Amino acid sequence: MIDALQLQLRFSPALANKPSAPRTNPSPESPHKPFNPFENPENGPLFITDLPPSHNLVLNKFAVVPEHFILATKKFKPQTHLLEPDDLEAAYACINAYHEKGAEGQLYVFFNSGPHSGASQPHRHLQLLPVARMKDGLEDPTAWDVLANRLVGGRTVETPFRTFAGAISAGMTGEELHAIYLTLYRQAVEAMRDHSLPGTEINESVTAKVDGEPAQISYNMAMTRNALVICPRRAEGATIVSSNGDLVGTLSLNGTVLAGTALVKSQAEWDTIRNDGNGRVLLDVLGKIGLPLDA
Template identity: 45%
Template sequence: MLLGLSGELPDLVQAKFAAAKASEALLFSSTELTVIRTSAGIPFQLRYCPALAKKPEPRKETAPKKKIDPFENPLKELFITDIPATNPSHFLVLNKYPVIPNHFILATKQNKKQTHVLEQDDLEATYACLKAWQSEGSGSNRGRLFAFFNSGDNSGASQPHRHLQFLPVESMHDGRKTSDWDVLINTIVERSTQERPDKSNSVVQHPKLPFTHFAYTFISEPAGAQLLQTYNQLYQRAKQAIVDFISTNPGQLSLHDEAEGDLPISYNLAMTTEGMVIMPRRNEGHMLRRDDGTEIGFVQLNGTVLGGTLMVKFQEEWDVLQQHPEKLDSILEAIGLPASHLEIAATPTL
């Protein structure tokens, strides 16, 4: 897909972000940042954002209000551009409540559902943005982009209007604090490439991650049809993993209602120009506990987990995870399915 932008994508996003932040059209919340590791040594960013824990004053109205769709008529201060330029199917808009600079969103022009299957134009537009960010940037603006998608009640999804989100990887870094950290999806696909020097097209998992996931490495720039085929294959693997989990763990999880075309599972998708990963989800988050079993707080995660990052809102959560990083494994195990490191590369190639 050719985006047909009026300028280079990084420049358009950064200029709009700077203006929206200055006018307070968006509310940026800064975070403290450190890196903790799983028991297998995989680095994860841990962010602390107490501003997100502030609760708004209760409304006096008692009648329920219809939930506003922020993508129906996006604020002009946040709107970036329609894509593609001719007969646009999507548009780009800034996230109104970012914790990472230049966080932006790809949303469908029509109000399509977040819980329905992704379509080829969704994936084409996503990959086009990923590619444009890398190829169009120059100097300090040249970098990488991480895309993620949340679908289903257990995925961390917050809006029903279909949208995928983008985080500039360089905006996620913070000097020496994150010098040995990289987005998790790249760690996954790089591992698969190292293990298969012939770069065979196959679905793989990283053997040291504590949750089930399905990854595919792009060995060349994928066309729209290949993006869709890859997505469908990874999704079917994720669905089957949940069906198998339900059959062997009765009462712990159930499929979603499909009456209105919704998909039966919750999942996260991540994509870079290097590959695509889908992670089936069974919980939106996990209760962090003290050693005596008492509750500290509920840690929620969305598709940024496939970027190798999580965020907490309270001081004790921040302190405990730094002092006891092994608790990260429990969180990751609880939100996904138990890791299955069986050889799955025998999947027919795409």
């Protein structure tokens, strides 16, 4: 069964103010130390709670929907290294807790890793979005569902980029989730290795066999209650050109793309994509950020 691609466009001007690289801590004691919003957040206004033994929950200062929050490691671990079993176990615990709230209690979790993924902070963190809040403002909330959910269970969606998906379920251990994650990750690496487009270079010095190793590629990971999906990335975004050939800006995309969501930062981008009746502008960008379907 092949499903049509459902895309949601969201205008998030707050993202225009989000730093794209670590900011310098102005403290005279450490003038060159990058600012780390996830270091000792307990006394800060965004802190929610700790999730023993290894993670904290904090609100996202640059939220794309209400109640957008973050699962960050207590100790510094690089965002560019492979996820570990406790990361996935903690993320699924949050998903399961939301599910127990009822029909609207769904969480979408995503992880950005590597220079082409939309990542902006070096401290390891996964981002969590309540699906009900992602449907706010839609004329028909039933007309859109999270893309990651539609990539498992024998279903195929006509995406402009290649994805690798596996089914997951409640009761899986962190080790079981991690095994699925590594299987999909390795499939993505092999697909990148077989392709020679710009941005598909692979770090051959690491093997993805040991927890904590640097990842060989840029990628996004998405997790829902039923699905774990990886999308290898070869570009963070692409330029947007209007129908009359004018350069409008650059659309950058992160792991929300695996929800079937594109976030735009400026009014010009918003107007150009919304006024494009056949979706050519957005589909052109999506076709450039990952691997083609024949890869």
